[in-house]
Amino acid sequence: MSSDSIHQFLIPLSEASLRKGPNDKIVMSSRVRLARNVRGLAFPGWAKKNERVKALETIQPAVESLPQMKKSYAASMDQLSALDKQILMERHLISREHAAKNAGSGIVVNKEESVCVMINEEDHLRMQALRPGFQIKEAWEDIDRLDSTLETKLEYAFSPKLGYLTACPTNLGTGIRVSAMLHLPGLVLADQINQIIQAVSKLGLAVRGLHGEGTSADGNVFQVSNQMTLGQSEPEIVERLTKVLFQIIEHEENARTKLMEDKPKVVLNQIGRAYGAMSNAHSISSKETMNLLSLMHLGVDLQLFPNLQRPLVDELFIMTQPGHLQSTVTEKLGTEERDVLRADILRERLSKVERPITPPTPPSTGEKVD
DSSP states (O other): OOGGGHHHHSOOHHHHTTOOOTTTTTEEEEEEEEEEOBTTSOOTTTOOHHHHHHHHHHHHHHHHTSGGGTTOEEEEGGGSOHHHHHHHHHTTSSOHHHHTOOTTOEEEEOTTSSEEEEESSSSSEEEEEEEESSOHHHHHHHHHHHHHHHTTTSOBOEETTTEEOOSSGGGTBTOEEEEEEEEOHHHHHTTOHHHHHHHHHHTTEEEEBTTBTTOOOGGGEEEEEEOOOTTSOHHHHHHHHHHHHHHHHHHHHHHHHHHHHHOHHHHHHHHHHHHHHHHHOSSOOHHHHHHHHHHHHHHHHTTOOTTOOHHHHHHHHHHTSHHHHHTTOSSOOOHHHHHHHHHHHHHHHTTTOOOOOOOOOOOOTTOOOO
């Protein structure tokens, strides 16, 4: 499929926001990524432009021929506009690093947007499977099948002693990076998030922001992933992260419950202000929008909005990011113009949403109830 049809290829946000998965109030998505290189080809970071182009011409047809990639979208990165790359990044289909690539790098995405292969990013192949909600094991099985099939078509760079050879030593061995995107407003509001991050880091896991390494946790969204891949099998890494994620989910659920018991007015104030600001704003930044939508999301989870469904909040979370916003108009928007358009969309989409309700205050201990 040609690059000029990228917008026709991608699933409309109104449909994408309807995806559901286990524990998806907290776990937004699960991802398993594999790093692989092809024997006999210079690694992308060392390769000259003509070598990268040649590698792309070898690897891309092999990926497109896989059963899992039928009716896929494939393009060289120099065929994509800056806006195309921004949209793919906002949908977490490519990394920030890959968005900066041009000739000699490419992408193949399946029709469901559940499998994406970046070609000549840091490694020859960065293959990832994405699933909604808490589906780490299922995502691993998806990408493992694709990897096994692709290995019959391409000879990987592999050492019996070190495992799969990768550009970065942290990916050496299995080449696997298992991650989940978590929505943790309860832990943030309860001022417990730093303790959780420190505890998770001590276990050898990484906690990053919305778009990975070096990015902030806008919208109270955090990515948790394994750091090292050498010396452990893929199932061991998947199992280890799964156990930690269950603990984080439990902490977030407890934080939400305790906040509503001990500080309900603080929570209601935050959610009410978020609703008021977005329903009435005439200019609003991307970062503020994500943080306010996070609180609206929490309000939906706490059943405070009588007629607001979570898919609308999820749709707005992506729709209001810069690339998706720009794609809705023909003229090039500056920052201020984007902020005005974003506010217009929020006001219009939230116009029929009733304000959050105030749940009845539970009686305090020892209080007589009539």
